[in-house]
Amino acid sequence: MVDGDIRNFFEMIPHRPLLARIQKKIADGRILKLIEAFLNQEVMQDATRWTPEDGVPQGAVISPLLSNIYLNPLDHLMKKAGFEMVRYADDWIVLCRSAEEAERALNKAGKWLKHNGLELHPEKTRVVNASQKGGFDFLGYHFERGYRWPSKKSERKLRDSIRSKTKRNNGCNMECIIENINKTLRGWFEYFKHGYHTTFLPIDQWVRMRLRSILRKRRGGRGRGRGDDHHRWPNAWFKDRGLFFLTAAHASNCQSLKG
Numbered sequence: 552m553v554d555g556d557i558r559n560f561f562e563m564i565p566h567r568p569l570l571a572r573i574q575k576k577i578a579d580g581r582i583l584k585l586i587e588a589f590l591n592q593e594v595m596q597d598a599t600r601w602t603p604e605d606g607v608p609q610g611a612v613i614s615p616l617l618s619n620i621y622l623n624p625l626d627h628l629m630k631k632a633g634f635e636m637v638r639y640a641d642d643w644i645v646l647c648r649s650a651e652e653a654e655r656a657l658n659k660a661g662k663w664l665k666h667n668g669l670e671l672h673p674e675k676t677r678v679v680n681a682s683q684k685g686g687f688d689f690l691g692y693h694f695e696r697g698y699r700w701p702s703k704k705s706e707r708k709l710r711d712s713i714r715s716k717t718k719r720n721n722g723c724n725m726e727c728i729i730e731n732i733n734k735t736l737r738g739w740f741e742y743f744k745h746g747y748h749t750t751f752l753p754i755d756q757w758v759r760m761r762l763r764s765i766l767r768k769r770r771g772g773r774g775r776g777r778g779d780d781h782h783r784w785p786n787a788w789f790k791d792r793g794l795f796f797l798t799a800a801h802a803s804n805c806q807s808l809k810g
Contacts, residue, residue: 552644552645552646552647552653552678552679552680552681552687553644553645553647553653553656553657553660553676553677553678553679554644554676554677554678554679554687554689555643555644555645555657555660555671555676556641556642556671556672556675556676557641557664557669557670557671557672558669558670558671558672558673560618560640560641560669561606561607561608561609561614561618561641562605562606563605563606563668563669563670564605564606564607564617564618564621564668564669565605565667565668566590566591566604566605566606568621568667568668569590569607569617569620569621570583570586570587570590572620572621572623572624573586573617573620576620586613586617589608589611589613590603590606590607590608591603592608605668614640615639615640618640618641619639619640621667622638622640622641624663624667625638625660625663625664625667626638628659628663629645629656629659629660632656632659634646634647634652634656634659635647636656637689639690642689642690644687644689645657645660650678650680653678654678657671657676657678681694681695681696682696682697683696684696688702688704691704691705691742691743692705692743692745692746698747699745699746699747700743700746700747700749700750701743701746701750705743706754709735709739709754710754710757712735713732713735713736713757713758713761714761716728716731716732716735717732717758717761717762717764717765718765719764719765719768720768721765725762725765725766725792726792726793728762728765729762729789729792729793729794730793732758732794732795733793733794733795736758736795736797737795740795740797740800740801744800744801744804748801748805750797751797751798751800751801752797752798754797755796755797755798758794759776759786759789759794760775760776760777761776762776762784762789762794763775763776763777763780763781763784764776766780766783766784767780
């Protein structure tokens with residue numbers, strides 16, 4: 552399998568070829584002028600203004616769409632060559648049956664990218680074996696030996712978000728805190744609900760520990776929620792107040808798929 556990465560992709564997309572491909576998709580001249588103005592907007596860096604000749608501004612909602620349009624010919628090229636390519640914007644993999652096939656796919660993709668003003672990242676592009684220990688990350692998931700679960704980076708982002716909402720000095724009542732973190736938990740679960748079942752219990756336990764720590768502090772205690780805190784505020788206590796349990800959501804999702 553090829554785990555591909557394009558060096559400085561959004562900064563390197565050439566404007567002229569990109570606009571030419573967009574013109575094949577869009578006939579409305581007003582839209583085309585708007586996109587061109589978007590690409591040519593001035594950039595200020597170190598008190599200096601300049602107009603970029605290449606690249607697409609990152610963070611804009613249209614940037615992934617423009618990148619998909621630019622790389623669309625690569626998708627068709629790989630398919631015509633008999634390779635199974637999976638791609639979203641500049642994140643892509645090629646499914647292969649052997650290391651030799653992966654090298655051929657890598658060579659073909661590399662030539663196309665070079666011809667179109669781009670290049671493979673020499674350190675981040677690699678041939679991997681998903682059936683062996685180590686696996687690879689793709690679109691937030693980690694794939695390894697027939698299983699998938701959220702990557703370390705994805706789980707770290709979740710914990711950082713929950714941590715910011717569950718500081719021990721949080722002055723909101725527990726129902727408001729739970730309502731706030733539920734938005735994060737539900738959104739995260741909706742994307743990662745296909746992960747391996749062991750993913751969810753440790754996160755549930757950690758979230759409840761964060762909430763118990765708040766309650767512990769309000770009673771004059773110190774440190775993390777532990778010991779008698781589990782009896783004082785059992786899991787059912789949080790469930791009654793509407794806390795979203797990842798484990799319960801995953802079990803329900805699995806049951807609906809079986810049904």
